[in-house]
Amino acid sequence: MTAPAAPTSLYPLLAFCVSALVVVLTTPVVRSLGLQRGLVDQPGERKVHHRPMVRLGGISIFLGSLAALLLTWWLGGFGVLPSDREYEIWGVTIGGLVFFLIGLADDFFSLSPITRLLAQMTVAAGVWLVGVRIDLLTIPFVGGVYVLPEWLSLPVTVLWLVGMTNAINWIDGLDGLAAGVSGISAVILLIVALAVQQPAAALVAAALAGGCLGFLRYNFNPAKIFMGDGGSYFIGFTLAGVGVIGLVKSLTTFAVLLPYLILAVPMLDMVTVILDRLRSGQSPFKADKRHLHHRLLDAGFSHRRTVVLIYGLTLCAGSWALAFANIPSGYAYAIASTLLVIVLFWRSRQRSRRSLP
Template identity: 30%
Template sequence: MRQLIYATVISFIISILIGPIIIPILEKLKFGQSIREEGPQSHIKKTGTPTMGGIIMMFAVFVTSLLFAWKNTNLIIAMIVTLSFGLIGLIDDFIKVVLKRNLGLRAYQKLIGQLIIGAVVAIYAANHPYIGTTLLIPFTSEYLNLGIFYIPLTIFVVVGTANSVNLTDGLDGLATGVTLVVAAFFAIVSLGSGYTGLSIFSGTIAGACLGFLKFNAYPAQVFMGDTGSMALGGAVAALAVLTRMQLFLPLIGGVYMIEALSVILQVSFFKLTGKRILKMSPLHHHYELKGNHETKVVVSFWIATAILALISMLALSIF
């Protein structure tokens, strides 16, 4: 418990301290966010706000994790997965912001990188003596052995989670606050399940998010960009895989899942009928266009995640 607290506080302090250093640099380099014209009109004023601020969280997580990395292999793996996804996001942001190519990396380029990372963590987990090919079933103390289906399912979970978090990052503080709650959940669960290293790593994510929220909450001084959202998605996915809790992601990561499903349903329905189910996707924009202020939508999603975290606790037999 003491190490978890230390990791959370250290990561928070690093994030708070380097924010005022990184943000002016991003402003000076003119790494500003481009806002879609077809998006909510209230977002137009955000044009030019510095992006790629996920560097702040990545740095805080990396430095803090190094202080404890020598003690736990799982922590090292989780950190590598997080930084690897963050690197994909960083390259994507660089192409969009610096090279002025709006689409960034091609979809297939991002997918190939994500699949490789997903395969590495899936193979590692499948061959780990204390993880293997079993998944904890929610609301029971039973485990489901997937055998040969474990690796493809886990790759799907890793890639899907990373992209779902990426889609959630559309309002000031939304993805940051939701992931803060999710990371706190994994910190408590990992500690209770005996995954000390992963508990510490979860603390570094929670601390980094909490510190970054100071600069990312409405009105945001900086956006995390794909650099941050992909890194956070990788972190959540890695924690779920290494704690054998992939089946819990639809619950604890319910906001991520609903955001992703809203996009899939919107696109699919439009292609089939030429009509839209929502005013705009992802879901958070739909609620904005219905007249809800951005902060109201964000706080509502934070509350929903907190409730889902409590339900997820009930779904664990250790509590």
């Protein structure tokens, strides 16, 4: 027997709140178990923390998102989906589970980069088979939407899903950075998905947003727990998957471009670092301090100001996506967020200069 249906407009809010609540309640339990078992991330040369930290917070984020989706599914929040759309939702949900398990295995056993990459590509190809695929492409400043043949759709989709997964993983270098950037991005995806009438994708985005922002209760500086690779892989894949099934499926130029704009900050950070490493004759997988947050810290920005500034950049990119999606007052939000980033950068720069000897 199913529960009575709730008003459709309440389902995303319900998913957000349930996910956040589950994360807030389960994270202390996960942290306690991690400390008891010694499952911690030790300080190191590339690390900014100075004491062992439990890195299993992704378990709470995954549980929160899953609980929210199962509850809204039981209440009828996903409605009656066409068979192809149902496969897409299951593809993102189950794909997120497998990516989470890959990351969790890396947290426990420190998998090699090649092993991780091959596993991610295999899962991404699997979800492509069930319909989570990029069939449309547009060229910026040229316009027009182009239908991709299957032989090209597969590598493009795998590149996007695996690339965004690792982009979120790579920015997880400061307390609260990956969770905050992902939470902001998920909220923007939620708003745009609703605007282009993709309520199922919006529910997935809402559950993820609640999990990420709820996790900040324990992850913002000074952090008590890290999300680990399990959390960042799950978040990165889910963000990329929602972008595909919620926006890229649309037959409008701007909708096809929106997920790339919303997730521009982690994506550009990853691309810049890879190119910089290759230019230096190093492996693109070699860990170093070339990421945006490392450069801001080196420039004298404090830990918190670095994180807040990158939050601002993410909000700015997302606000421009709202503007291009013709969300009411979208351009006002975009201009306001751009001015906010300028002010944040200027004030942070002034403070960093005063703190220099």
